[in-house]
Amino acid sequence: MPKSTAQTSDKLTPVLGVTAAAMLVAALYMIFLWVPNESTMGVVQRIFYFHVPSAATSWVAFFVGGVAAVRYLVSRDPRLDDLSVACNETGLVFCIVNLVTGAFWAKPIWGIWWAWDARGTSAMLLAVIYIGYLILRQSVDEPSQRAVVCAVVSICGMVDIPIIYMANRWWRTQHPAPVIGGGGLDANMGMVLGFATLALLTLLWYIVRQRRKLAEMQRETEGLRQMIHALAG
Amino acid sequence: MEENLRWLWYAFGSAWIIHIAYVHWIASRTKELRVQIESLRTLLKEQERKANP
Numbered sequence: 001m002p003k004s005t006a007q008t009s010d011k012l013t014p015v016l017g018v019t020a021a022a023m024l025v026a027a028l029y030m031i032f033l034w035v036p037n038e039s040t041m042g043v044v045q046r047i048f049y050f051h052v053p054s055a056a057t058s059w060v061a062f063f064v065g066g067v068a069a070v071r072y073l074v075s076r077d078p079r080l081d082d083l084s085v086a087c088n089e090t091g092l093v094f095c096i097v098n099l100v101t102g103a104f105w106a107k108p109i110w111g112i113w114w115a116w117d118a119r120g121t122s123a124m125l126l127a128v129i130y131i132g133y134l135i136l137r138q139s140v141d142e143p144s145q146r147a148v149v150c151a152v153v154s155i156c157g158m159v160d161i162p163i164i165y166m167a168n169r170w171w172r173t174q175h176p177a178p179v180i181g182g183g184g185l186d187a188n189m190g191m192v193l194g195f196a197t198l199a200l201l202t203l204l205w206y207i208v209r210q211r212r213k214l215a216e217m218q219r220e221t222e223g224l225r226q227m228i229h230a231l232a233g
Numbered sequence: 234m235e236e237n238l239r240w241l242w243y244a245f246g247s248a249w250i251i252h253i254a255y256v257h258w259i260a261s262r263t264k265e266l267r268v269q270i271e272s273l274r275t276l277l278k279e280q281e282r283k284a285n286p
Contacts, residue, residue, distance in 0.1 A: 043241055047244045100251065108240045210260075214262055224268050
């Protein structure tokens with residue numbers, strides 16, 4: 001009998017967990033105590049250092065999940081489906097954090113919780129696509145069929161990412177014009193934004209590894225059940 | 234100023250609650266599956282022994 005997924009040793013994940021925790025503490029210090037207040041919005045602008053990195057981190061997760069889905073369709077290796085679901089589910093969590101922090105920022109600045117502008121709407125559409133992806137995973141029983149259908153949805157979901165990124169360039173939106181890369185961001189603010197993004201990417205890596213292990217264990221459970229069924233039958 | 238500080242705490246608080254809840258769900262589900270896998274493997278061994286005495 002092969003070694004169980006639950007028994008395999010993993011040295012990198014705990015190291016990643018500690019690194020992510022340390023980086024997040026440092027990022028929180030920089031956000032709350034080090035970086036200066038933005039002159040127009042004041043203290044509430046600090047949500048920016050979590051709102052934008054959460055969006056960027058979710059895009060990275062969905063992109064990796066989509067690439068894993070493409071590779072699954074080519075190779076039919078179930079481990080790639082495990083990676084894809086781990087990335088997509090974790091990406092959805094970061095996407096929800098992005099939407100929630102956005103609403104808490106919009107309320108005091110715009111006076112409304114939600115503006116149906118192109119960027120916000122396309123970001124919400126991204127969350128809806130991946131909620132659909134997770135519902136689909138629950139509703140298809142046959143593992144290989146489920147993996148194929150979900151891989152297709154995952155690849156389709158990726159298409160929305162460049163639309164979100166370009167939304168405030170293509171259309172007039174409630175969201176401000178791009179500040180990153182356009183010289184509109186103070187050097188210290190840029191540094192905090194960069195560091196917070198790095199911290200969240202490390203957290204993403206840690207969570208994806210944990211979630212992938214869970215997916216492997218779910219697959220192992222399904223396999224064991226099938227073997228028991230076959231022997232009993 | 235203080236009014237706006239409230240929104241900052243809400244945003245960061247909700248972000249952390251979401252992340253912690255998700256990590257907690259993964260950890261508890263992993264623990265659950267570990268137990269399930271162990272019992273399934275024991276059951277499989279027993280069935281294999283019965284099939285090939």
